[in-house]
Amino acid sequence: DQQVKQNSPSLSVQEGRISILNCDYTNSMFDYFLWYKKYPAEGPTFLISISSIKDKNEDGRFTVFLNKSAKHLSLHIVPSQPGDSAVYFCAASPTTSGTYKYIFGTGTRLKVLA
Amino acid sequence: GAGVSQSPSNKVTEKGKDVELRCDPISGHTALYWYRQSLGQGLEFLIYFQGNSAPDKSGLPSDRFSAERTGGSVSTLTIQRTQQEDSAVYLCASSFTGGGTAEGYTFGSGTRLTVV
Numbered sequence: 001d002q003q004v005k006q007n008s009p010s011l012s013v014q015e016g017r018i019s020i021l022n023c024d025y026t027n028s029m030f031d032y033f034l035w036y037k038k039y040p041a042e043g044p045t046f047l048i049s050i051s052s053i054k055d056k057n058e059d060g061r062f063t064v065f066l067n068k069s070a071k072h073l074s075l076h077i078v079p080s081q082p083g084d085s086a087v088y089f090c091a092a093s094p095t096t097s098g099t100y101k102y103i104f105g106t107g108t109r110l111k112v113l114a
Numbered sequence: 115g116a117g118v119s120q121s122p123s124n125k126v127t128e129k130g131k132d133v134e135l136r137c138d139p140i141s142g143h144t145a146l147y148w149y150r151q152s153l154g155q156g157l158e159f160l161i162y163f164q165g166n167s168a169p170d171k172s173g174l175p176s177d178r179f180s181a182e183r184t185g186g187s188v189s190t191l192t193i194q195r196t197q198q199e200d201s202a203v204y205l206c207a208s209s210f211t212g213g214g215t216a217e218g219y220t221f222g223s224g225t226r227l228t229v230v
Binding site for chain 1: 156
């Protein structure tokens, strides 16, 4: 039972355009969310996070939006660059259980075309 | 070291054999985590060590899996009598404190285990 779902296994975007990666979750107790980026043969690296008290968090070209009623979050990358090509994982946790037990999605492979 | 080091990077083993996967965390990081990613699945939490506290083993999928962390540093994940469904990438992460937010996680590059 996938509590965190990334329904698009892959996405291709032209350089300079917006990339939108989506993530849905089922557990209403989740209140902290993160995005990680993973290059081939490397471990995932933290990208951006958001807590449920916010609906938006921005860091440079990366913005995460949270829609709690829809149990949906999305990562926007504007403008997309070829170096953004990687696998992106969203992760979620109910802070009451200890924030180390993150539930990860299956990942979306983003390819930014030059 | 500068990062989390995992060895081996790749391991092919025959079904039924035991394997040991090693994780060398960042020096000074008190918390250590093991995750795995099976084909088509997300990153699955396996076990968490924090200092001298008893580890949280709630994510280990069966009693064939065990892990230890010696001296609060290096950790070894052992899989006994491997099965084909154990094939996955096993990722280790460490952080300065446990129970905090995952921004502090530094992941290693993983061990790709293939059971044939």
